[in-house]
Amino acid sequence: MTPSISRSNTPVIRRRTWLTLATALGLATHHAFAQARQLLRISTPAVPDDWHARMWTVMKEQLGKTAPGQFDVQISLNASLFKQGAEPVAMARGNLEMTTLSAFDIAKLVPEFSIFTAGYVIRDPAHLMKVFNGPIGEELFKRVSEKMDITVLAPLYYGTRQLNLRERRNVRTPADLKGVKLRMPGSKEWLFLGEALGATPTPLAFGEVYLGLRTGTIDAQDNPLPTVKSAKFYEVTQQITLTGHLVDVLFIGVSNKLWATLNAEQKGRLQGAAQAAASYNNEKRIADENQMVDYFKRQGLSVTTPDVDAFRKSVQTTYLQSDYAKVWPKGLLDRINATR
Structure with a gap:
């Protein structure tokens, strides 16, 4: 026998039914919304x-303002997700959406x-920003997209490399670095740069540089001045020579796998956020560098300026006579030099 339902209980049951349906609909909508967010690792x-x-936090906050709820930004520092240099492969496989690439990373492909x-x-x-935010950058970034399946969203300034010597030395031209054991990363491109500067390049891991300077295994190292400070190389060196031989750049890149899934508005928001992040980095890094010379003088280091034009002429000539220049598009160096 089926129990009867009194009419007095009917509205209550209806309300409960509607509440249940509304809750289920809300959860389904929330789940669909969460699923719609684009993962940005x-x-x-x-x-x-x-x-x-x-x-990267600046970029995440910017996206939170301009594209609320559309991106799930997950930031992994200290190479905790992928080792440095392994990011392009991870992006090609769909295991990573964004990273920064160096010119050395890109040049491999x-x-x-x-x-x-x-x-x-x-x-x-x-000069760096004018080159990469102009026609030269546009042409080269297209090749990066075609060959690496990565879209470059923004260039960013990584610092200007200067010489840091263990002992005081009169350095005016590359000839004055003859016999100087200059620490360089171990790749052939870095070692060639050391030779072009007139020194004897000596490969050494970054973590071993401090001890190498202290013991005399190496005579010099090169890095942007904020790195000299943070790594405390000034404790075991006596001189900074402002050669300014490499203005280092990194590129914020996004995988084409992700880029192809975004609509035009999302692409604009993501690019705008990346450019805001790059501008933040550039402003802070340049301000840091501007304070470094006085800081090192206060630490007792001698800060000297060589004949930069003599260095530039010698180094560019060395590169133009090398195999490296054979793969440079014809006229590209002249176009870069002429960019003002």
Whole structure:
């Protein structure tokens, strides 16, 4: 026998039914919304205090304002997600959406990009931005997209490399670096740069540089001045020579696998956020560098300026006579030099 339902209980049951349906609909809508968010996994070797680590938070916050709820941004620092250099492969496989790439990373698959690993090609941060935000950058970024399946969203300034010597030395031209054991990363491109500067390049891991300077295994190292400070190389050196031989650049890149899934508005929001992050990095890094000379003088180091024109002429000539220049598009170096 089926129990009867009194009419007095019918409205209550209806209300409960509607509440249940509404709750289920809300959960389904929330789930669909969560599923619609684009996953943005970011991998970087940068340490938390570095400006190009902090810039990712700037990008995330910017996207939160301009594209609320559309992106799930997950930032992994300290190469904790992928080792440095492994990011392009991870992006090609669909395991990573964003990272920063160096000119050295790109040159492995886009050989013409090796021009930006050469000394004295980019003059300063302003020149760097004019080159990469103009027709030259547009042409080269198209090749990166075609050959690496990565879209470059923004260039960013990584610092200007200067010489840091263990002992005081009169350095005016490349000839004055003859016999100087200059620490360089172990790749052939870095070692060639050391030779072009007139020194004897000595491969050494970054973590061994401090001890190498202290013991005399190496006579000098080159890095942007904020790195000299953060790594405390000033404790075991006596001189900074402002050669400015490499204006280093990184590129914020997104995988084409993700890029192809975005609509025009989302692409604009993501690119705008990346450019905001790059601007933040550039502003902070340049301000840091501007304070460094006085800081090192206060630490007792001698800060000297060589004949930069003599260095530039010698280094560019050395590169133009090398195999590296054979893969540079005809006239590209002249176009870069002429960019003002």
